Amino acid sequence: MARTNLHDLANRLLSGLDGASSDSTFEGRLREVAAEAGLNSVRSAEAVKLLEETGRIDVVQRGRRGRNTIIKINSTSPLDIEDAEAMLPSRAVKRQARVNYEDIGRAVVDRLLELSRDDALRAAQVEAFAASNEQHLQRTRTLENQIEEAQEREVDLRVKLKAAEEALDRAEQNLQRTLGGGTPRAPGQPEPATPLADDDARAVLQILRSGRS
Numbered sequence: 001m002a003r004t005n006l007h008d009l010a011n012r013l014l015s016g017l018d019g020a021s022s023d024s025t026f027e028g029r030l031r032e033v034a035a036e037a038g039l040n041s042v043r044s045a046e047a048v049k050l051l052e053e054t055g056r057i058d059v060v061q062r063g064r065r066g067r068n069t070i071i072k073i074n075s076t077s078p079l080d081i082e083d084a085e086a087m088l089p090s091r092a093v094k095r096q097a098r099v100n101y102e103d104i105g106r107a108v109v110d111r112l113l114e115l116s117r118d119d120a121l122r123a124a125q126v127e128a129f130a131a132s133n134e135q136h137l138q139r140t141r142t143l144e145n146q147i148e149e150a151q152e153r154e155v156d157l158r159v160k161l162k163a164a165e166e167a168l169d170r171a172e173q174n175l176q177r178t179l180g181g182g183t184p185r186a187p188g189q190p191e192p193a194t195p196l197a198d199d200d201a202r203a204v205l206q207i208l209r210s211g212r213s
Contacts, residue, residue, distance in 0.1 A: 006084035010047040012037040014056055018076050025060075030069040054083050 016033040017026045026033075034044035051057045056075050063069035 006043070006046055006050060007079040007081050009037070009039055009043055010050045010056075010084070011078050013039055013044065013047045014051055014073070014076060014079075017057070017071055018073055021071075021073055024073045026071040026073065027068050030063055030071070050079065050084060054079060 016037045020026055058072040061070040
C-alpha cells in the first residue's frame with residue numbers, strides 16, 4: 001500500500017476505535033481493532049500518530065506489559081489525503097538534515113570542555129584526599145611518639161620508685177638501729193617481733209611505713 005492512503009487507513013482505524021469505545025473512550029487491545037480494520041502493526045502505529053497529530057485522538061495509556069490501550073476520541077471527522085501527506089518529510093527538511101560541520105565542531109568542543117572540567121574535579125578530589133591522608137599519617141606518627149615518650153617516663157618512674165623504696169628500707173633500718181630496735185632486718189624480711197619501747201620512735205616508724213604503702 002502506498003503511503004498516500006494513510007488517511008484512509010487512519011479513518012478506518014478511527015471508525016473501529018469509535019465503535020469499540022464507551023463515552024468516547026476506547027480501552028482494550030488496539031492490535032485487535034487494527035487487525036479488524038486491515039492494518040498491520042506498522043501501519044497501525046502510523047495511523048495512530050496521524051490521528052494524534054491531527055487532534056482526532058489522545059493516547060492516554062499505551063498497551064504495554066499486558067496493559068490495555070486507553071484512547072480518548074476527540075473527533076470522528078474523516079481525514080483527507082493532505083493530512084497524510086503532511087507527515088511525509090519534505091525536501092527542505094532533508095536539506096536541513098545534512099551534516100553541519102560547525103554544529104559538530106561546537107558539540108565536540110563542548111564535550112571536550114566538559115571532560116576537562118570532570119578531569120580537573122577528579123584531580124582536585126585526589127589532591128584533597130592525599131592531603132587528608134598525609135594529615136592522618138602525621139597525626140598517627142605524633143601519637144606514636146607521645147606513646148613512646150609516655151612509656152619511657154613510666155620506666156623512669158618505676159626506676160625512681162624502686163630506688164625510693166630501697167632508700168626507705170635503709171632509712172627504716174637506720175632508724176631502728178639508732179633507736180635500739182634490735183638487729184636490722186634485710187629487705188623483704190618481716191618486722192622484728194620485739195616492738196620499740198619508745199612511743200615516739202614507734203610513731204616515726206609508723207609514718208615511714210604508711211608513706212611506703
